[in-house]
Amino acid sequence: xxxxxxxxxxxxxxxGRWSETVLDSVHLEVPAGRITAxxxxxxCGKSMLAAALxxxxxxxxxxxxDVRLHGAVGLVPQFGxxxxxxxxxxGAQLRERQRPRHGMRVEDACAAxxxxxxxxxxxxxxxxxxxxxxxxxxxxxxxxxDLLIVDEPSASLDMGTAYRVWAALRAYADTGAAVLTIxxxxxxxxxxxxxxxxxxxxxxxxxxxGTPAEIRALEDPYVRGFFQQIGQ
Numbered sequence: 001x002x003x004x005x006x007x008x009x010x011x012x013x014x015x016g017r018w019s020e021t022v023l024d025s026v027h028l029e030v031p032a033g034r035i036t037a038x039x040x041x042x043x044c045g046k047s048m049l050a051a052a053l054x055x056x057x058x059x060x061x062x063x064x065x066d067v068r069l070h071g072a073v074g075l076v077p078q079f080g081x082x083x084x085x086x087x088x089x090x091g092a093q094l095r096e097r098q099r100p101r102h103g104m105r106v107e108d109a110c111a112a113x114x115x116x117x118x119x120x121x122x123x124x125x126x127x128x129x130x131x132x133x134x135x136x137x138x139x140x141x142x143x144x145x146d147l148l149i150v151d152e153p154s155a156s157l158d159m160g161t162a163y164r165v166w167a168a169l170r171a172y173a174d175t176g177a178a179v180l181t182i183x184x185x186x187x188x189x190x191x192x193x194x195x196x197x198x199x200x201x202x203x204x205x206x207x208x209x210g211t212p213a214e215i216r217a218l219e220d221p222y223v224r225g226f227f228q229q230i231g232q
Contacts, residue, residue, distance in 0.1 A: 003147045003178035004030040004053055004073075009065035011048055011057065022048045024204040025065070030147060035169060035179045035194055039186065039226055040201030046182045047078060049201070050149045053180070071146025078151040078182075080136030084124040090135050091120030094142065103144035112172065113138035114164055129156030134165070147178045154185040162188055170194040186226050200226070 011023040022045045030036050030053075040046050051057050052067055054075040077083055084093050094106045103109075110117050115134040124132055133156055140148060153169060154162040166188065173179040173196075183189055189198075190212070199209040200223050208215060208223050216227055 003032045003070050004180070005066075005068040006049070006052065007066040007068070009049075009052060009063060009067060011045075011052060011061050011063045013048075013058070013061050015060050022061070022204055023052070023063075026204070026206055028199060028206055028209070030178045030180050031197075032146070032178045033173055033176050034196040035173045035181060036197045036199060037189055037195040038180060038182045038199050038201060039184075039189075042184075044201045045204040046201055047151055050075060050151055050180070050182060053147065053149060069147065072143055073147045073149065074140035074143060074145030076133070076136045076140045076148075076150040076153070078155070080129075080133035081124050081127075083136040083139050084132070086124055089121045089123055090127070090132075094120070094135070094139055097139060097142050099143060103142050106138075106142070109138040109141040112141050112168055114161065114168060130158070130161060133157070137165070137168075141172070145177065147180065148172060149180045149182075151182045152184065153181055154183060154188050159188075163192060166192045166194050190227070 006026050006028045009023055009026045010021065012021045013019060026049060038046050052063060054073050057063060084090060098106050107117060113134045115138045119127060119131060127135065137150065150169065153165050157165060169179050169181065189195055195212055197209060198212055198215045199206050202222060208218055208220065215223060
């Protein structure tokens with residue numbers, strides 16, 4: 001089953017000072033029970049694609065094409081601190097997002113996200129980058145989303161914790177949810193082997209998609225460049 005699908009999605013941004021087509025006729029399916037990893041150079045449109053799926057395009061963005069969703073969406077932004085208000089504790093903000101009859105309890109979401117509950121009463125700015133990133137993951141998991149989008153899950157994490165976070169995402173996908181990850185960490189993505197599908201993005205377009213083995217076998221020099229840097 002496809003939980004999310006983009007069909008011919010084009011997003012044009014016009015700030016009044018500059019304008020640019022950020023996404024250009026993007027087609028992408030994100031199936032349930034699978035992890036789809038999105039790779040691409042910085043600025044190629046990956047985070048804008050995530051915003052389109054999450055229904056959070058900026059006001060200066062204008063889109064055409066279709067965004068089809070089946071169920072709720074949870075988004076972990078590239079910088080986890082932006083998921084929280086600065087003047088209240090992380091715990092208070094997580095607890096207010098908890099829905100007793102739906103989704104997870106705060107404690108369960110924290111456990112799934114590897115976020116230490118002893119930090120709950122701290123303010124966002126009192127966390128390290130890795131800690132607040134895991135808090136943002138807990139926030140996204142609270143409603144039990146059918147589609148979980150995680151922008152740079154390995155950012156600001158030591159290697160051991162990064163492995164555990166990727167394993168947690170695998171476990172969540174195995175519950176039947178669709179997971180879309182945006183990452184630059186090709187080495188860790190390859191070593192963990194958790195991704196079922198890899199999509200390569202370039203200049204606002206998806207230029208390749210397939211299983212990890214299929215993507216690594218492609219002769220396209222741009223695609224091969226992602227894996228040559230790690231000796232694959």
